[in-house]
Amino acid sequence: MSRFKDRFMRWLDGDTDVMNYVMDSTRTPYLSRESLKEKAAAKRQEFAGRSRTKDVVRAETKGFYALYNVIAVISCIALIGVLLFTVANLPEYGQENPRTVEVVSRYVEKGLEETGAVNIVAGMILDYRAFDTLGESHVLFTALICVLILLRIDAKNMRVGYEDYYTIREDAYFDVSGDAIMRGVGLVILPSVFLFGIYILLNGQNGPGGGFSGGAIIGAGLILYSTAYGFAAVDRFYTLKLSMVITFISLTFYSFAKGYVFFTGANGIENGIPKGIPGAILSGGLILPLDIAVGLVVACTMYGFYSLFKRGSIGGA
Amino acid sequence: MELTVVLRTILLVTLIVCAIAVNLSKSLLQSVIIFMSYSSIMCLLWILMESPDLAITEAAVGAGISGTLFLMTLKKLRAEDRRDEAEGEEGQTS
Numbered sequence: 001m002s003r004f005k006d007r008f009m010r011w012l013d014g015d016t017d018v019m020n021y022v023m024d025s026t027r028t029p030y031l032s033r034e035s036l037k038e039k040a041a042a043k044r045q046e047f048a049g050r051s052r053t054k055d056v057v058r059a060e061t062k063g064f065y066a067l068y069n070v071i072a073v074i075s076c077i078a079l080i081g082v083l084l085f086t087v088a089n090l091p092e093y094g095q096e097n098p099r100t101v102e103v104v105s106r107y108v109e110k111g112l113e114e115t116g117a118v119n120i121v122a123g124m125i126l127d128y129r130a131f132d133t134l135g136e137s138h139v140l141f142t143a144l145i146c147v148l149i150l151l152r153i154d155a156k157n158m159r160v161g162y163e164d165y166y167t168i169r170e171d172a173y174f175d176v177s178g179d180a181i182m183r184g185v186g187l188v189i190l191p192s193v194f195l196f197g198i199y200i201l202l203n204g205q206n207g208p209g210g211g212f213s214g215g216a217i218i219g220a221g222l223i224l225y226s227t228a229y230g231f232a233a234v235d236r237f238y239t240l241k242l243s244m245v246i247t248f249i250s251l252t253f254y255s256f257a258k259g260y261v262f263f264t265g266a267n268g269i270e271n272g273i274p275k276g277i278p279g280a281i282l283s284g285g286l287i288l289p290l291d292i293a294v295g296l297v298v299a300c301t302m303y304g305f306y307s308l309f310k311r312g313s314i315g316g317a
Numbered sequence: 318m319e320l321t322v323v324l325r326t327i328l329l330v331t332l333i334v335c336a337i338a339v340n341l342s343k344s345l346l347q348s349v350i351i352f353m354s355y356s357s358i359m360c361l362l363w364i365l366m367e368s369p370d371l372a373i374t375e376a377a378v379g380a381g382i383s384g385t386l387f388l389m390t391l392k393k394l395r396a397e398d399r400r401d402e403a404e405g406e407e408g409q410t411s
Contacts, residue, residue: 121370200373208369216377223385302382309389 010036116275117205117284125210126287126294130258133211137254137294140301141247147305153312171311177230186228193221197299204291205284211294218295219302226303231311234303239315243300250293257286325365332358349387356380 058065107124115123125133176182201214226234276283307314335355342348356379363372 119370209373210370213370213373213377216374216382220377220381223382302378305386306382306389309386309393 112278115284115287116278117287118278119205119207119210121208122204122210122284122287122291126204126290127285130290131261133290133294134254134258136212137251137297140297141251144247144301144304147308148314151308151312175230177226177228177233179228182228186224190221190225190228193224194218197221197295201291201295202281202288205287206279206281211291212298214291215295215298216302218299219306222299222303223306226307231307234307235315238303240313241315243304243314246296247300250296254290254293257290321365325362328358328362328365332362345391346388349384349391352387353380353384356384 107120107128111120111123112118115127117123117127197214197217197220199214200209200217201211204210204214222234222238273285275285278284282288304314332355335351335358339348339351339355342351356375359379360372360375363369363375
């Protein structure tokens with residue numbers, strides 16, 4: 001009974017939320033009011049000394065902070081000046097730039113003939129300048145690996161403390177997956193999202209879009225799917241291993257297909273792959289497979305980011 | 318022609334207002350939402366500048382995924398929770 005009263009007083013103090021006990025009463029580490037007060041007092045004492053030194057440090061570095069502000073403002077103004085000067089000297093919007101006109105005219109005049117892509121932008125980023133996109137895909141993969149290293153929770157680094165229990169309870173409380181509205185909206189929206197993503201992915205050489213946009217849309221679709229139906233629904237077909245296999249195969253294929261341009265220059269070498277009829281789905285030679293590879297990497301990365309941020313794992317492992 | 322210029326001017330002014338408001342807003346949640354609206358306006362501007370592929374990417378990444386990641390990060394850091402607690406304490410003492 002005294003325990004209940006203690007709990008009630010803690011609630012009155014604003015230390016704890018009643019919902020905590022309703023949602024999960026068994027696993028909450030119980031701390032009495034007195035012990036909490038002792039802890040707070042100890043912490044206050046610990047920080048009492050520190051804050052004084054902080055004041056001393058602040059007084060000593062006052063001049064530095066003033067100088068820091070002045071320098072920050074001056075460098076900002078200088079940067080703004082440089083940028084405005086550059087913008088003022090740019091060729092007018094829509095006009096051709098005399099310095100790069102050779103490259104542009106080459107792309108515009110010979111692009112369709114040399115790459116087989118109606119969309120000149122796709123021809124540029126996946127044929128003439130394929131090494132740019134190669135680097136971008138690898139940057140995305142590296143970012144995914146870094147997030148995986150930092151945020152992954154598995155059996156080795158699982159550390160369940162009071163905060164984690166709070167997080168788990170809160171996640172369970174605010175989880176909307178399986179909600180009727182979410183499922184209904186998902187049922188209507190998800191097929192069109194995936195279809196649109198695949199259309200953009202496969203149609204990169206003919207219209208606006210391509211690997212990056214299509215992959216981002218498919219990744220967003222996966223995120224919506226996991227929000228509406230729960231992570232378990234996505235885990236059925238999408239695991240960490242599958243994600244790594246897809247990413248690895250895509251990047252290896254891209255590297256083998258276009259890695260050599262680092263040595264031969266942007267024009268590449270004749271590969272003998274038929275260009276196809278411009279405007280058809282199967283046209284543009286290597287552009288379509290490369291688009292698919294980039295799109296898969298991007299989709300895996302986007303969903304991987306979300307899954308790792310949300311629950312610290314991809315595919316429940 | 319005139320209508321396009323008016324539309325473009327309105328969008329550009331709103332873009333600048335959004336960019337300043339992201340920095341000035343007190344709440345991080347508000348900042349994220351304003352940032353997402355910034356991306357949506359930028360998406361419309363890309364269409365007006367006749368680059369639909371960038372518009373698609375901006376809509377998917379800028380307004381969708383990066384906003385989601387920002388919200389997840391805010392939740393991880395409990396930035397909003399702390400602010401609410403601080404306000405609650407102030408309310409009690411005053």
